[in-house]
Amino acid sequence: MANTQFIGEHLWPGQLGHFFVIVSLVAALFSTFGYLRAVKTEGLADEKTWRIFGRIGFGIHTGAIIAIFIALFYIITNHLFEYHYAWEHSSYDMPSEYLLSCFWEGQQGSFMLWTFWHAVLGLIVMKTAKQLETRTMAIIGIVQVILTTMILGIYLGPDIKIGTTPFMLLRHAMQNAPIFAMPNYLEFVKDGNGLNILLQNYWMVIHPPILFLGFALTLIPFAYCIAALWKGDYQSFIKPTLAWSLACGAILGTGIMMGGAWAYESLNFGGYWAWDPVENASLVPWLTLVAGLHTLLIYRSTKRAFILTSVLLLLTHLLVWYSTFLTRTGILGKTSVHAFTGDGAALTYHLVAVIAFLLLISIVAMGWKWKSLPRIKTEEETLSREFWMFIGAVVLFLASVQISVTTSIPVWSPLAKWITGKEFAPPTDVMSHYNNIQVWVAIIIGMLSAMVLFMKYKHTEGKSLAAKLGGTAAVAGVMTGFIAWGQDITAWQYVIMLFSACYGIVATIYYGVAIQKSKFKKLGPSVGHLGFATVLLGILLSSYNKHAISLNTTGVPFNFKKNTDQETIKENMENVIMFRGIPVAMGNYYATYIGDSDVNGKDKRIYYRVVFERKDSVTKKTLERFVLYPDAFINPKGEQGLSANPSTKHYWDRDIFTYINSATDKSKTDTSTYRSHIVSKPGDSIYLANGFMIFNGFSNEINDKRYVAKDGDLAVKAKLTVHNMQGVKQEINPIYILRDKQYIMQVDDTVLAMGLYARFGALNVHSKDSASIDIQVRQTNPMDDFIVLKALVFPYINVLWIGIVVMVLGFFISLGDVVSSKIGMLKKTTV
Amino acid sequence: MKKTQIVLLILIMASIAVLISVFGDFSSYETFASAAKEPKKSYYIIGTLDTAQGMHYDPKVDANHFTFFAKDKSGSKNKVIFNGEKPRDIEKSEQIVMMGYMDGDTFHCSKIQMKCPSKYKKDMVAVGNNG
8 A cells, every 4th residue: 555656636736835834943943043043142252143043044934934825826726636735625517716815725734824914914013123132032932933833733653733734735635545556547637626715705815814914913922022021022023013003904904894894794503793703713712812911001100010021921822722722623513513523623633732931941941030020119190191091901800701711612611511410502593792891891892982082191180171171061962862763772871882883983073173273193092093083983783783684474474472572583484485477566676586696717606686766655756775785605516505695786875685594496396297289370469477479470581599590490489578567578480490391490588587497389371371380488487586685784884894994094094103202212222 | 999899899790699599590401300300391301313203394384393302311202393504414413403492291392403423514503493
């Protein structure tokens, strides 16, 4: 077996790729060692040499990572299915823009992406960190060593495996499959598995790189905090850490909400946020990061809150690792099946070891310097920015604790079962579980984010503060009342949240315009907070009045009334069946499913055309008409069922969001047959299921691309006019051909919207003047062609998207401000 | 005591109170028999599809009504009504996690999570409302 000579394999890209994995690991070790020596020899002549050692090592490391990328990309683009990764994640028919997405669909590819971003950021830190370079780069080097082991794929003994290589051969991945006993097995591996169809979407191309850049950015504040503790220099780290944290807040925030937009736009989760564990796992680090960013601001201005700042920023990076643990090891998905694949178990231990190691570094660094950490004995004033910002940070932290506790149920439930004997499961109503708690966090943070702007560090004048706060609150109160009345928001806690959001909007605008005089450079905080308050408003408006307009009214509802509360039932009755051509009332609209169409080329989806019409109730005139094209893959990859993508109509103030839940498989259901109708003179009519057809005589002027004339042909077309129920007329001309006086051929004509197929069946000449023809008509039963559709209305969803853009803009304005002031600071300190 | 410490203490106590109060939100995995002890209260039940008895879904009659039989971990079989469209590939599922409540002798289920033996793909498929 071992000596089998396999035919057609391309082994060199994989061997080269694996070689570069090892190079990048060794170079990262080398770099870390160099930088560690540089720290040891700080101030001595050797320091410079060791530092250069470290830099060269990191440069080689980065180059090797790029080489790994190229090797894997070569394998994927050339469809070398002898490699497991290419076979699993790509296929021939995949559009080329998704070839890049294959990288991050798989475990190893996304680790590579993560490593790549760390390396790029590491190069920037190397350039800019100055006196903290040796320490930050040593930490980054250690993390890079760890990350590279994730794609190492080395066996220590038969059972212990470190990492999984992306260059594994298919025949090694599935050693027991008999096909691999054949030297020419590649001839039978015709195509790869391809990208999961749910992921074939442009979001899959841009969302993962942004999100991973956000994750990668958490490493830099982590490295700077450790470096500060290590050096015992609690001053020089402030500005770079602030800048990196702002960048991270912007990018990670963008990445998370891109995920939300993706979920909203293309995955039929029925919304942009579902408190799904995977979503929570990326939100939690963002919350702690934002909290840490604010306590760092406190520290910059007042020298207070150093400990909390370090804890939050160190924790943020650890939480990114924890979120990797939650989402990659399958611990969340198992709910009860504890069966891991071998890879899963290896990855679990690997990640647990990494988290433990990084946690240890953090604890040691803090514990070691615990006594000398900057502290201030005196108390802050109640009317000071730092006091309320501190509280805000703690609230954000506690919010992330709550989200983590619920998300981590599968992690702690074995322990809880051991203690209580009860097997804990996630809440049955996840949405309201989180919403009921987090609404209070939103209220507190919304209020604080506006209030703190008006306060000054250390001391604030009470009277003028009260005047500003009171004035803006009054305006916000009016705005709240107006919106609550207009949008019919009545639940009291959501009215408070609405006030909090309105207050945030009014106060930040007032602060930016009246107090900061719109000086762009300094507008970061007010713009960021304005964005945050707008996000809150958008969430509230779009979720509170989100409703289905596809309520099921045609079906036979079962008697729920005596069973359970109405709400859950409503949730479940949001699918409506639509037969082709039969209008269904949906909200203000009449929606009609008018048929499907597939598109040529690589797009294998079927698009379902659904016409929405809004009519004036009195005049019956159509006021508005649009077509939505929700689409679906029917029986993808031989599986039963369908995989759907939504289609959305955007208005400025709301979205109408539709997706298909079920549809007929045309290849199976069309059982209709042709029926004969004899007509002889013009004006004869044929009745159809949903209209009628009039015979207008013959003609031999044939103008149909499908018919190619040949000598000796006798070709006649029947002229028919089809009238549907709505009074719309359409000409059709089925053709009858007698070739060489013996072969009869027919060319059918169709009216697709009516599912009508007409065939010129036979020509019977009775005498010189009289002839009759047999028109054969087949109509697909409209009841055989239906879709099950869900249509939701999201009011004011654009407020949410605008809020996010504004918030990210705020982060960037602040970043620009910090970076430009950093140059000034460095000039002073490096002299 | 410093003001900050007092506020911290209050916040931490409040959040502990919140955590305890929402502890009741956490559901648990039950069997048909144990779920029947508290009818109309929602639980999760882990089981398998009972293929011996038929399943029924006719979207032309009601697109939100799918009935089937499931066997729970203790091996007892029960009729299940799912208020939604028939999940794709349920015939192939190795295991199904159903969220719902017992009423009489039927289990009314509003969310189904299936584990399918797809060899190389993400193997959990969630069906139902609100993710």
